[in-house]
Amino acid sequence: MAERLPSLKSLEVFVHAGQGLSFGQTALAMGLSPSAVSRRIRALEQELGLALFVRHGKSVSLTAGGAQYLADLSPAFAAIRSATDALSASGGRLVITAPQSFAVNWLIPRLPSLRSRHPEIDIDIDVSEDITGRHADNFDIGIFLSRRAWPDRHVEQLVPITVFPVCSPALASGLDDPSQLSRQTLLHVRQLPHAWDEWLDQVGHGDVSRAPERRKDMRFNDVQLALEAAQRGIGVAIGADIVVSGHLAQGVLVAPFRERVASAFSYQLVCARSRLRDPEVVNFRRWIRDSILAS
Numbered sequence: 001m002a003e004r005l006p007s008l009k010s011l012e013v014f015v016h017a018g019q020g021l022s023f024g025q026t027a028l029a030m031g032l033s034p035s036a037v038s039r040r041i042r043a044l045e046q047e048l049g050l051a052l053f054v055r056h057g058k059s060v061s062l063t064a065g066g067a068q069y070l071a072d073l074s075p076a077f078a079a080i081r082s083a084t085d086a087l088s089a090s091g092g093r094l095v096i097t098a099p100q101s102f103a104v105n106w107l108i109p110r111l112p113s114l115r116s117r118h119p120e121i122d123i124d125i126d127v128s129e130d131i132t133g134r135h136a137d138n139f140d141i142g143i144f145l146s147r148r149a150w151p152d153r154h155v156e157q158l159v160p161i162t163v164f165p166v167c168s169p170a171l172a173s174g175l176d177d178p179s180q181l182s183r184q185t186l187l188h189v190r191q192l193p194h195a196w197d198e199w200l201d202q203v204g205h206g207d208v209s210r211a212p213e214r215r216k217d218m219r220f221n222d223v224q225l226a227l228e229a230a231q232r233g234i235g236v237a238i239g240a241d242i243v244v245s246g247h248l249a250q251g252v253l254v255a256p257f258r259e260r261v262a263s264a265f266s267y268q269l270v271c272a273r274s275r276l277r278d279p280e281v282v283n284f285r286r287w288i289r290d291s292i293l294a295s
Contacts, residue, residue: 018070029135093122097139101223142270166239175256182211185235
C-alpha cells in the first residue's frame, strides 16, 4: 500500500487528460499551461512507478494501466463534483461559465437587471476559452457557442445567430464587395476554424480564401481577441449578431457587406438535469430567456 496518496490536483489533471486524450485541451479547460500538464502527468507516473500514457508526437493514448486507473478514478471525481454541486445548490450560488465574448458584450451589460430581479442569487462568473464547451465541466450554468449534444446534461438553445464580416470604419471605407476580401487580412478563431470558409461559400465567394494574392491571416484563441484586433484595423473578423450589436451601435465596428448567413452554431444553455428545479437555476433560465427576447 502506498504511504501517501498522489496529489488531488495531479489526479484531476490525469482524469481530464485521460477522458479527452489531449494535454492541450486539458490545459485549456483547467487554466494551466501545456507544460504544467505534462509535468504533473510525468510526476504522477514517477510516483506510481508506471506509465499512464503513450506519447505519439502531439497526441497521446492510455496504456493498459492508465485506462484501468482512469476507470477507477472517474467515478470518484464524478462523486466529488456531484457533492460540490449539491453544496452550491444549498447556498443559492451559481457558477456561470461563458465565452469571454458573450460575457463581455452581452451578459455583463445586463447584470444590473439580473441583480435587480434576483438579488438572492450569489453569482460567480467564470470566463472560459473553451467557446464550444467541449471540455468544460465545473459549472452550474454553461453558455456555449455550440451545436453539440450533451447526453448527460440538460441543454436548450438560447438564441440562433447570424454571422457576417466586421471591421473598423477606416478599413470598411475601402470595401464594397466580398471579392475584395482577397486583399485583406482575415481574422480567425481557432475553435471555429471554418467560420470564414462557411460564410464565403454561402455568399458565393468561396474562391476568396484560395486567391493567389491572399495576405497572411491571423488566428486567435478567443472571439473577443479577434474583435479587438478588428476594431484596431488589423483585419476583418467574422462577427455574430448578438455579440457585435453593441460594437455596431457604437460605431467602433461596421459590417461592410449586406450578406448575413445563419450559423450552424447557436448559443446553448447547459446545466445538470438534477439542478433544473433549484430556485436559482429556474430563475436564471427565466431571466436570460426574457432578456434575450427583449434584446
